[in-house]
Amino acid sequence: MRLFNSIKVHGLKALSFKTLLTITLISSPFVAQAQTLTVMAAASMTDAMTEAARVYEQKTATHIRLSFASSSVLARQLAAGAPADLYISANEQWMDWLEEQQLLAPGTRKDLLSNALVVIAPESSPLSSFTLTQETPLLHYLGEDQRLAMGDPSHVPAGIYAKQGLENLKLWSNLEPHLARADNVRAALALVERGETPLGIVYRTDAQVAQHTKILATFPAHSHTPITYPVALMKDHDSAESQALLKWLSSSEAGTIFARFGFGQADSAP
Structure with missing residues (x-):
C-alpha cells in the first residue's frame, strides 16, 4: 500500500509538472506566434x-x-x-x-x-514658385529637349490626375510629347531629385518627404477629380x-x- 501511494504521489507530481510546463510554453512570448x-x-x-x-x-x-x-x-x-x-x-x-x-x-x-498634386523642380532650379493657370508656360520652363517627369497616365493614379489637370488647363497637348513616364509616383520624384528632369508632377506628400526638390506650384483642386485613397x-x-x-x-x-x-x-x- 505504501509503495502504491508513493507511485501515486510521484505520478501526480509528474503530471503537475508536465501540465505546468505545457501552460508555461503556451503562454511564453517566445513560443506564441505573432499574427x-x-x-x-x-x-x-x-x-x-x-x-x-x-x-x-x-x-x-x-x-x-x-x-x-x-x-x-x-x-x-x-x-x-x-x-x-x-x-x-x-x-x-x-x-x-x-x-x-x-x-x-x-x-x-x-x-x-486625401492628397494634392504639385509641380516640383530640383532645389537648385532657378525657377521660383508660380500660380498654375492656362497661361503658365510649362513647356518653356522645361527648356530645350528636356522632359516633364510624372507617373504614366495610362495606369499610374498620379499620372491620371496630372493628365486631367493639364487637360483642363489646356496645357496637355503641348506637354504630352515631352513626358518622362514613370512606373509610379516615387520613380517620377526620383527623376527630379537626381536632376534628370527639370520639372515633375507628384503628390504633395511626396514633395514633402523629398530631400532635394522644391514645390513650384499646386494644381487647382477643380482641375482634376478629388485625390482620394x-x-x-x-x-x-x-x-x-x-x-x-x-x-x-x-x-x-x-x-x-x-x-x-x-x-x-x-x-x-x-
Whole structure:
C-alpha cells in the first residue's frame, strides 16, 4: 500500500509538472506566434504607412508586412492571386476594378485619405514658385529637349490626375510629347531629385518627404477629380486582426501620423 501511494504521489507530481510546463510554453512570448498581416499600399504612402505600421506593431502583437508599388501594379497582383489582407489605392479606379471582380471583403471599403498634386523642380532650379493657370508656360520652363517627369497616365493614379489637370488647363497637348513616364509616383520624384528632369508632377506628400526638390506650384483642386485613397480588406481576409487594423487606420491616432506626412482626411483637402 505504501509503495502504491508513493507511485501515486510521484505520478501526480509528474503530471503537475508536465501540465505546468505545457501552460508555461503556451503562454511564453517566445513560443506564441505573432499574427502577421500583409498590407499592399500605393507607392505615395511609403513613408506614412511605414511609420503607421511601426506604431501599430508597438501597440499590438501584430506584425505588419508592407508592399508598395503603383496602385495599378498592386491591383493586378491581387487579381492574379497575390496574398494580402488589406489594400490601399491612390485612386478609386483600381479599387473599383477589384470590387467588380468581387475580390474585396464586402462592407469593408471606405475612403481613408486625401492628397494634392504639385509641380516640383530640383532645389537648385532657378525657377521660383508660380500660380498654375492656362497661361503658365510649362513647356518653356522645361527648356530645350528636356522632359516633364510624372507617373504614366495610362495606369499610374498620379499620372491620371496630372493628365486631367493639364487637360483642363489646356496645357496637355503641348506637354504630352515631352513626358518622362514613370512606373509610379516615387520613380517620377526620383527623376527630379537626381536632376534628370527639370520639372515633375507628384503628390504633395511626396514633395514633402523629398530631400532635394522644391514645390513650384499646386494644381487647382477643380482641375482634376478629388485625390482620394480608398482602403478595403481583401476577400477571405476579413479576420478580427485585419478588422482591428482597418479600424485603427481610420482613428485619430493614425490620422495624426498621416497628417504629419501631408495627407488629409478623405473628406477634406490636405
